[in-house]
Amino acid sequence: MKIALIRGDGIGIDVADAAMAVLEATLQKTGQPKPELDEIHAGAAYFQETGQDIEADGEERAEAADAIFLGAIGLPSIRHADGTEISPHLRLRDRFGLYAGVRPVKAYPNAPQRLADPRAAEIDLIILRESTEGLFYSAAAHKRSLVVNDDEVQDILRITRKTTTKLHRFAFDLARKRQNKGFQGRLTCVDKANVFTSLAFFRQIFDEVKTDYPDVLIGYNYVDAQALDLVRKPWDFDVLVTENMFGDILSDLAGGLVGGMGMAACAEIGDHTGLFQPAHGSAPDIMGQDKANPLAAILSGALMLDYLAEKLGNPHLSDAADLINQAVDDGFRNNRLRPIEFGGDMGTRAITKAITDTVSESR
Amino acid sequence: MKIALIRGDGIGIDVADAAMAVLEATLQKTGQPKPELDEIHAGAAYFQETGQDIEADGEERAEAADAIFLGAIGLPSIRHADGTEISPHLRLRDRFGLYAGVRPVKAYPNAPQRLADPRAAEIDLIILRESTEGLFYSAAAHKRSLVVNDDEVQDILRITRKTTTKLHRFAFDLARKRQNKGFQGRLTCVDKANVFTSLAFFRQIFDEVKTDYPDVLIGYNYVDAQALDLVRKPWDFDVLVTENMFGDILSDLAGGLVGGMGMAACAEIGDHTGLFQPAHGSAPDIMGQDKANPLAAILSGALMLDYLAEKLGNPHLSDAADLINQAVDDGFRNNRLRPIEFGGDMGTRAITKAITDTVSESR
Numbered sequence A, B: 001m002k003i004a005l006i007r008g009d010g011i012g013i014d015v016a017d018a019a020m021a022v023l024e025a026t027l028q029k030t031g032q033p034k035p036e037l038d039e040i041h042a043g044a045a046y047f048q049e050t051g052q053d054i055e056a057d058g059e060e061r062a063e064a065a066d067a068i069f070l071g072a073i074g075l076p077s078i079r080h081a082d083g084t085e086i087s088p089h090l091r092l093r094d095r096f097g098l099y100a101g102v103r104p105v106k107a108y109p110n111a112p113q114r115l116a117d118p119r120a121a122e123i124d125l126i127i128l129r130e131s132t133e134g135l136f137y138s139a140a141a142h143k144r145s146l147v148v149n150d151d152e153v154q155d156i157l158r159i160t161r162k163t164t165t166k167l168h169r170f171a172f173d174l175a176r177k178r179q180n181k182g183f184q185g186r187l188t189c190v191d192k193a194n195v196f197t198s199l200a201f202f203r204q205i206f207d208e209v210k211t212d213y214p215d216v217l218i219g220y221n222y223v224d225a226q227a228l229d230l231v232r233k234p235w236d237f238d239v240l241v242t243e244n245m246f247g248d249i250l251s252d253l254a255g256g257l258v259g260g261m262g263m264a265a266c267a268e269i270g271d272h273t274g275l276f277q278p279a280h281g282s283a284p285d286i287m288g289q290d291k292a293n294p295l296a297a298i299l300s301g302a303l304m305l306d307y308l309a310e311k312l313g314n315p316h317l318s319d320a321a322d323l324i325n326q327a328v329d330d331g332f333r334n335n336r337l338r339p340i341e342f343g344g345d346m347g348t349r350a351i352t353k354a355i356t357d358t359v360s361e362s363r
């Protein structure tokens, strides 16, 4: 098993190391060989040093691996001339067609709760964010703005039949898997089909795909109403599928309900490879200080193992993923995970050790 | 004073009538002449009957009035062939250049509270949503999609220097006014300047305009982080200025924190006229049943009076607006406003009467 490792900037380095430590401990526990890590340098600091945002052969080496793990990229102080940030990550999404951005949102016991309603403890949903097109088709990194001059700038929101069909199939398959795991498995298409032709098209394709999944419960919501509903009754939702920009906003919103970005795992999956990363940023103000919560990265590692189990046809990797997820769940339940950002006393290393210990001691 | 009245569809009719009743009572109380109402038929039901979404001379008559009041437009069952809804409202925003969408979000005492933190009772902020361009430049109603075929659709997000400069000036002026009213008056520019050239341009213009307002405290936030922050610490914000689509999402989100869309007033202001409307939809399922909460519409009426006070140079209208705002505030504080949607016993008419009574009895 070969992992391309991009630790990136700021706390990306701290949490990527944590995730790799947990990965190794878990593979060892389940009798699997050690993964081969190919570290690829990339990011804003690397850009400042070299003028390139990723090593010259970095993208090829990432492609050659079974999966890519990314810590975090970007430093607010290092920007392109137009004000946008350094983001080879966006190019990787584009180049590898990582259309399916999977963002689980789950309330862990004893993690901070924002909502007053006790049902908030039941929040357990997945936001599926399309991750290659939508408004991000026109991300500055791709140089596809339609008009750029001193009087106006026009960017493009693009919805294609090809990508959207794959996305919705992925969503329906995911909803079905959730049903088999005892969730309601309801899939909600989140768009703005009332106003935009592009997003009416997004919904139209959802309706085409749904005829192949008569067993999956579905719903529709406009993105503005969905933002409201995530505040009023997030426990009612299971899988949400949406456009790239909307998914970016809604997944941060939903993450905020249940402990914030320090718990926000993310998988970005394409036809041939997958990229796994915590959805949080590089938080340079606390880098290297043993303060970052590594759990989003560690949980992203579990998502990677689940992906590799299918890709490599090795069910032991799925067991390994379960071990990690269970360790996080148990750790919160037994109050053995107390991240600093939740007012606790455990830094990056202590959290990482608690997880590796639990995994190693499990039967 | 001449008001163009578009009651529209569904509960738009109920709440527009409520707002007009309160308006008349308040003007009478403050010794002002009765407003002249010019009712303009428009909306989805009108479209179904006539094939037009607004009366033939409707837009001209709206232009001729001092302000436009709108109930709500749209019926989910009546759509264009591409799946988008009937929305002459979008055309009015465009035609009259109603760039400044003012959406106050305020926690009233005894109104439902979603957040567990007691500071949520202090929420009192304004989202300024640009309302003519951004992604809505390409709303289906404007027929400006770049590509529309069976394989893909491309819509356009447009940011112009002209509109954005006006928007930011409006935002800084608003923040200054808030400062004078005892608020912190901090203005946050909400964008996605790290990723999109268009939104980096939006921020650049913010920075240009800010040099004229050295007294106004400012901040920046990316829209995804802002969605998270509205869940984690909405009490920290005062005025947010943002792109059209982002403002649509964030204002519903924020509205959800403090009682929902039944309290969501809205003003859309251009160089020559303003449109005032509750930000909620037409909720056809409860239309005509005396169930709708008219307070969003009534508070939008207060925003209209404030606007007209300046436009017509008549400070009594500002006093009238204060009377309405005070009546709503007192009503919640004294538990004399108990809307059905908050689990209370008061329908549209009872709420309206409570407000008109309070206004008429005030000294």
Ligand SMILES: CC(C)[C@H](C(=O)O)[C@@H](O)C(=O)O
Pocket: A074, A087, A089, A090, A248, A279, B195, B224
């Ligand atoms: C870093 C940035 C490009 C990225 C995005 O907006 O996609 C981030 O916000 C995320 O959510 O992964």
Ligand SMILES: CC(C)[C@H](C(=O)O)[C@@H](O)C(=O)O
Pocket: A195, A224, B074, B087, B089, B090, B248, B279
């Ligand atoms: C009705 C619709 C066109 C409108 C919008 O999206 O702008 C609505 O959601 C609003 O917020 O006023």
